[in-house]
Amino acid sequence: MAIDRWIWDATTTLEALGAAEVALWFWEPELDRLRITGASRALGLGPLAPECSSAALRALALPQDRALAEDVLKVQEPGAEIAIRLRMRGAGVCIWRGVWLEEGVRAAGVVAPETKFAASDLDGLTGLLDRKSFIARARERLPAPGRHELVVADLDRLRRLNEALGHERADLVLAALGSRLAAAFPPEALLARVGEDEFAVLTQAADQPAAEVLRHALEQPLRIAGFDIHPTLSIGAVSAQGGDEAPEAAELLRRAELAVESAKGAGRGGAAAYGRGLESDGLSRLALEGDLRGALGRGELIPYYQPIVRLSTGALSGFEALVRWIHPRRGLLLPDSFLPLLEEMGLMSDLGALMMRQAGHQLAEWRRNHRAAGELTVAVNLSTGEIERPDLVSDVVAIRKETGLPPGALKLEVTEGDVMRDPEGAAVILRNLRAAGAALALDDFGTGFSSLSYLTRLPFDTLKIDRYFVRTMATNEGSAKIVSSVVKLGQDLSLEVVAEGVENAGMARQLLSLGCDYGQGFGYAPALSPQEAEVYLNESYVDGAAPVKARG
Numbered sequence: 001m002a003i004d005r006w007i008w009d010a011t012t013t014l015e016a017l018g019a020a021e022v023a024l025w026f027w028e029p030e031l032d033r034l035r036i037t038g039a040s041r042a043l044g045l046g047p048l049a050p051e052c053s054s055a056a057l058r059a060l061a062l063p064q065d066r067a068l069a070e071d072v073l074k075v076q077e078p079g080a081e082i083a084i085r086l087r088m089r090g091a092g093v094c095i096w097r098g099v100w101l102e103e104g105v106r107a108a109g110v111v112a113p114e115t116k117f118a119a120s121d122l123d124g125l126t127g128l129l130d131r132k133s134f135i136a137r138a139r140e141r142l143p144a145p146g147r148h149e150l151v152v153a154d155l156d157r158l159r160r161l162n163e164a165l166g167h168e169r170a171d172l173v174l175a176a177l178g179s180r181l182a183a184a185f186p187p188e189a190l191l192a193r194v195g196e197d198e199f200a201v202l203t204q205a206a207d208q209p210a211a212e213v214l215r216h217a218l219e220q221p222l223r224i225a226g227f228d229i230h231p232t233l234s235i236g237a238v239s240a241q242g243g244d245e246a247p248e249a250a251e252l253l254r255r256a257e258l259a260v261e262s263a264k265g266a267g268r269g270g271a272a273a274y275g276r277g278l279e280s281d282g283l284s285r286l287a288l289e290g291d292l293r294g295a296l297g298r299g300e301l302i303p304y305y306q307p308i309v310r311l312s313t314g315a316l317s318g319f320e321a322l323v324r325w326i327h328p329r330r331g332l333l334l335p336d337s338f339l340p341l342l343e344e345m346g347l348m349s350d351l352g353a354l355m356m357r358q359a360g361h362q363l364a365e366w367r368r369n370h371r372a373a374g375e376l377t378v379a380v381n382l383s384t385g386e387i388e389r390p391d392l393v394s395d396v397v398a399i400r401k402e403t404g405l406p407p408g409a410l411k412l413e414v415t416e417g418d419v420m421r422d423p424e425g426a427a428v429i430l431r432n433l434r435a436a437g438a439a440l441a442l443d444d445f446g447t448g449f450s451s452l453s454y455l456t457r458l459p460f461d462t463l464k465i466d467r468y469f470v471r472t473m474a475t476n477e478g479s480a481k482i483v484s485s486v487v488k489l490g491q492d493l494s495l496e497v498v499a500e501g502v503e504n505a506g507m508a509r510q511l512l513s514l515g516c517d518y519g520q521g522f523g524y525a526p527a528l529s530p531q532e533a534e535v536y537l538n539e540s541y542v543d544g545a546a547p548v549k550a551r552g
Helices: 010-019 054-060 063-073 131-141 158-165 167-184 210-218 249-264 276-281 284-298 339-344 348-369 392-403 416-421 423-435 452-457 467-472 477-492 505-514 530-543
Strands: 023-028 033-038 081-087 093-102 106-113 147-155 190-195 198-204 222-224 227-229 233-241 271-273 301-310 316-327 331-333 377-381 410-415 439-445 462-465 496-499
Touching (some): 023 093, 131 190, 131 198, 147 210, 147 249, 158 167, 167 198, 167 210, 167 222, 233 249, 249 271, 249 276, 249 331, 284 339, 301 377, 316 348, 316 530, 339 348, 348 392, 348 530, 377 439, 410 416, 416 423, 423 439, 467 505, 477 496, 477 505
Parallel strands (some): 233 271, 316 377, 410 439, 439 462
Antiparallel strands (some): 023 033, 081 093, 093 106, 190 198, 222 227, 316 331
């Protein structure tokens, strides 16, 4: 019996690409030739097909996106991936995905409308980002330097509009407001519909506050189905400094929404900026305390893992475990939003024991499942006063027995303040911890150690340079001298030195030139969930080195 086979000829391929609204691209920089096959017209690439020069691609991209077009064309190493959101004249946002096949010779990939890659990213009514994708994009944006503004606007009396106009016509009002919002802000601003009647904007701070721009754009009369609508908005705003210390995106959105609630209290068209007082006014602190009491038992407080990398080789050395709260309603919360409250409630020791046990078991699992991770370590911070916890040493012994971790794989980080409260007593405890098989690191070194003579008598393995000195060493001569001195001190005492706050490759090179052993920071990766950390671990060992960002 004859067996029928599909034969994929050129015509069939073109038909399939056209039906899927997808095009294939092939870039040869040596020939300055970009070839495009597939749904070029639907993607706004019709004037370029079937082939064009690099100059033609730049010319067809929107002016504000021409720098992104350069990223598609820029020569990279073989295997380097391309993932660019690019807008062409007469078309929507498209995603260019691809890979470099040969350095400087050719790259190839696919281009498709953004909705083909992530249709759920957009709110179906307004075309703006939905809440989930807004938070994800904001999380990527907030580490960028500069002042960020997050504004949330709540449409007043939406329920009244639904009753008067019906849901379909009220939806037209929301759709019109979404269009106005998109026209009012520059393309790089993040715009979203984050609730039934809530819009959000995240943008760089400018001379005119984002709240004013938003109100002016949206509070213009509308005519819907013969009705004149005069929208009013309750607006909440919050600002944040970008960088390593930027708030978590979900937490920043919560603050803006808390300000909206305060603005509503002032009547229609109110406005409020977030302040600490809103937490107590809205009873959020009380609610947070109630949630926090059960969070430990419910497994909501978990360690995230920030990579620590050997500067000389780029090899992954280990992770530092940093607590995160996966709140059932508020999402991912950073330590600043709940650790002070946890300390007031007297639960820091419980948290410390939990973190140490979870991190130890996670490390043991990684070392079992990944042969290349055999020397991997994990560091856990001891909270203020935890060094005096009666069960601390016995917990280390029990965790090592449960997991089979070798001596030194579990590292405990102690602050200078804890040591200096009672140096003699601390020395005894630290020696006991060392005997129990824990490695020991002195955290935030350089911020307050009042007597260096104690350092020679304490059994530390590692010094950690405070991130402030690392981040400012290029611009502050005093910081540079402190970093150099700590590295030299570590060398003289045969201690490993870890620099925190490494934001880019330039910092890593400067630290390496000083003789620093290890680095950690956003230049390598933020704190990662256990699943993300395992992916990072795999990729690092496959690639042979952990990648560091060229710029922070």
